[in-house]
Amino acid sequence: MKNVKRSIAFAAALALIGSMTACGNSADTSVTDAPSETSATTAPKELDEEDKAAVAEVDIGEDEKLENGKIRWLATYDINPDKGKPKMFALELFESKYGGSVEWIPTTWENRYSDLSTNVLGGTSPDLFPAQEFDTFPGKVVDGMFQPFDDYLDFDSDLWSEGTKKLAEAHVLGGKHYVAPVATDSKCVMIYNKKTIEENGLADPAELLAEGNWTWDTFREMCLEYCDRDDDKFAYDSWYFETQFLLTTGVAPISMENGLVKNNLASAEIERAENFMYNLKKDDLPLPKAEFDWTEQPQRISEGKTLFWPCGTWALWEADLSKFGKPDEIMFVPMPKDPDADKYYLPANMDAYALCKGALNPEGAAAFIKCKLIAEKDESALAVTEKQYREDYGWTDEMFEMWYKVREMTDENPVVSLHMGLPSDVAAIVDDGLKQASFNGSDWAVTRENMIGLTQQTVDELNQQIEEKF
DSSP: OHHHHHHHHHHHHHHHHTTOSSOOSSSSOOOOOOOOTTTTTSOOBOOOHHHHHHHHTOOOTTOOOOSSOEEEEEESSOSSOOTTSBOOHHHHHHHHHHOOEEEEEEOOTTTHHHHHHHHHHHTOOOSEEEOTTSOSTTHHHHTTSEEOSTTTOOTTSTTSOHHHHHHHHTTEETTEEOOEEEEEEESOEEEEEHHHHHHTTOOOHHHHHHTTOOBHHHHHHHHHHHOBGGGTBEEEOSSSHHHHHHHTTSOOSEEEETTEEEEOTTOHHHHHHHHHHHHHHHTTOSOOGGGGTTOOOTHHHHTTSEEEEEEOGGGGSSSOOTTTOOGGGEEEEEOOBOTTSSSOOEEEEEEEEEEETTOSOHHHHHHHHHHHHHHHTOHHHHHHHHHHHHHHHOOOHHHHHHHHHHHHHHHHSEEOOOGGGSOHHHHHHHHHHHHHHHHHOOOHHHHHHHHHHHHHHHHHHHHHHHHHHO
């Protein structure tokens, strides 16, 4: 089981890197611009003969090569690797076992849904669309941009892991699955520099976690002890902390319940988390973004000027990690536990796909997803991917072990918010409101009242459409 979970984690990182290499301040999402048109045609870093032999030995069951192996992928990034980058194990599996290939249809972040709509209405639908930003569901499904996977994938099969199964069930309308999560990962970890911890006489968060004592309270105590405005020292930076911190309560701002959308903005759990962040701001602990032109400052981690960098694990799969410190100085832990929660809930990320309405090759899309799922449960995939990423990104054994632990913890109690799946204008209002206590020291009760009416109206309208259409 441990090897299975490790393999899932590696596959998740490989897929998520392509879409999540920069943080944005307008919403709780981030992608790079579309790669250059030449990136899909230049040679990737091929698997060596030993690794290709490992792929050849993978059992895909009774499936045969596809009559039509080409699937069309509309996204801001290419599944096919850039020049010199490692090829995804699952892609090699798809190509060799099914005769498959992936045609990338490039788009931009701003135009991705208008491009999808144009293709759907024009009868030239792509097959797959990225769903890891949590914005395809439920709104875009209700709008008719996606169709369920159930005619092509068996969601009761053993291919699905504990975490992917739970996230698949979180994206169900009318008893049908509209998102296929093939791998899960932590949405946010707390990256830190061990040298900074040691030099400031602080308890190591990894040790606190091992002791079962990494909580909101110990996090706050550490930040209070460390921070000093006069010495330009602050507790945390990045755009990823606020919403992910809320999810450790186990309650998401927007969720699904009994097949309908539920608005939880008035919950006591979210109020408690928002008040906690308000007090962090009141005590001058987070980096004051406004004083830094609302620009994140990751290099301050290596400089010993910022204690934590909350971000997805993809931030640690970059060629240059010097902004966080030397390799043997870099470490991370999961988000701290809510001391009042009944379980250790963690924000979940996912490598996930949506099946476009009118997809021209849904069978091919399903075969690709099966390859992703198979690779995540295959020990040879683990060995290949671990070798690739040790060589390319220089992770230490200690970092790997923590990643495995965080992945297992996230799979046990994953929490996601579907507020980005509301209409984009409302999604932006909710997302911004969730951050105001920490960003600007705004009172949560006032912020909530300013957005809860519009949010509830939107949820009610969505639910009416769901009851009519599904």
